[in-house]
Amino acid sequence: NAGVMQNPRHLVRRRGQEARLRCSPMKGHSHVYWYRQLPEEGLKFMVYLQKENIIDESGMPKERFSAEFPKEGPSILRIQQVVRGDSAAYFCASSLRTVSYEQYFGPGTRLTVT
Amino acid sequence: DAKTTQPNSMESNEEEPVHLPCNHSTISGTDYIHWYRQLPSQGPEYVIHGLTSNVNNRMASLAIAEDRKSSTLILHRATLRDAAVYYCILLTQGGSEKLVFGKGTKLTVNP
Secondary structure, eight states: OOOOEEEOSEEEEOTTOOEEEEEEOOTTOOEEEEEEEOTTSOEEEEEEEETTEEEEOTTSOSSSEEEEOOSSSOEEEEEOSOOGGGOEEEEEEEEOOSSSOOOEEOOOEEEEEO | OOOOBOOSEEEEETTSOEEEEEEOTTOOTTEEEEEEEEOTTSOEEEEEEESSSOEEOSSOEEEEOTTSSEEEEEESSOOGGGOEEEEEEEEETTSOOOOOOOOOEEEEEEO
16 A cells, blocks of 8 residues: 655756645545645644645745645645745645544655755 | 643663653643654654553554643654654644644664
């Protein structure tokens, strides 16, 4: 049973380019969460999605960042016009959302903006 | 979300038990106590969770104080692979789904 998959694992973008990060949840999981870990800082929640719906985007920066989880296919975190401050590890987690709220994390995408 | 307090760091020797404490004095009745850990250069990993009773799984045990204001994660025999940052997190049933990570406890395991 494959775990949460994220790709690419490493992404290098120049300032002003777009970054697209993909997350495939565990089989049967319909809840996806994105977290960001800036260098030498803790993990911060960004957004929580269910299929075709954004449930909580309280941690998303208001500009340049967007997320989706379509009916078919992976969840996508999109960062437009990247800046150096966007360099971080981005982690995706998925949940079955039964009683226990356990979240299973992917290996992360490490974004470097040059 | 209710806050938790953990020591910044702890050290242990390989094959010895480790007790990682967490204080959550403002916990409410519907808050679940969750533990995650993050090994170096990896994503966080779910460890265990509980509500009121002590819990055991293949990775660890969770001991919850009777008043629920504190809990302890117990690794029965630490291995080098257990060296990680351990996070104690409260989740409110029916509330926000998001995990709020604090600074956690960095566990060093000595060979």
